[in-house]
Amino acid sequence: MTVGIGVGVAVLDQSTKWWAEHALSLGERVPILGDLLGLQLIYNPGAAFSLGTDATWIFTIISAVAVGVAIWFTLRVRTLSWAIVIGCLGGAAVSHLGDRLLRPPSVGQGHIVDFIAYGDWFIGNIADIFIVGGVVAVLILATTEHDRDTAEAPQ
Template identity: 50%
Template sequence: MRPYGWMLMLAAVVLVVDQSSKFWAISALSNGERIAVIPELVQLRLLLNPGAAFSIGAGATWVFTIVAAVAVGAILYVGRRLRSTAWTVVLGALLGGAFSHLLDRLFRAPGFAQGHVVDFIDYGGLFVGNVADIALTLSCVLLMVLTLRDIPLGDATDKGRTSA
């Protein structure tokens, strides 16, 4: 299988795991209920987030919908040049997380392109996130490492011409 196919497969795994866990959270957690996983550090708590991280921009949900759609399109376009396993993992995780958030924005209440993202992993009261957020955060860290190490996205001939 080519790297693009692996990227799509990883994205699908992230998407399925994230959406399945959100389905579980909606069915198992009542709004405001807290379940301790690691006391004082990690709890499960349902939160419907209209904004971005830390609920920033709660009144601009449509902007996040557009940003997620553009990110998905850009990753699909750039991913066609993949030759690196590390970049395949980065773009696959980014694509899966971005697409899952896009689906939330498009199809969840309160309405089309205004949907709220389902968050349920509470990190000690600092912020509440989900599986897609974990994939996005880890892939962004790896993206920075690959960029700082000057590892090309595609063939060695692409070095210096490729950016992600």
């Protein structure tokens, strides 16, 4: 189930990126909710808020590690709630790793396709939504005694 969710998240993210590249003009903003939410295609070499634009290869390594961690947790997950969360985070990490490895300008230094503009704060994509939601869910699950006890790996 975790793998299926992860595949679904990765396919959804890559499909919407494909759509954005074919439907939007680079840099041009299309308002959806005035200035609050819009569509704007950019290629981000860095991380959130375009931080670390000169260190793209570091984000490739971080994405690869995140995929490895997701695989490790997938093999140990014991509850439905954790399976969903790990699937969401793993799928987003796989999608971002794919961008880093397969998109221009080069292998390992590919730029992430971002197209959801949140005011003047930042521009992201579907995988980013799953990452933020997944992190919030991890915090909730980790602080919930019942889920924490049942999500531990077998000894």
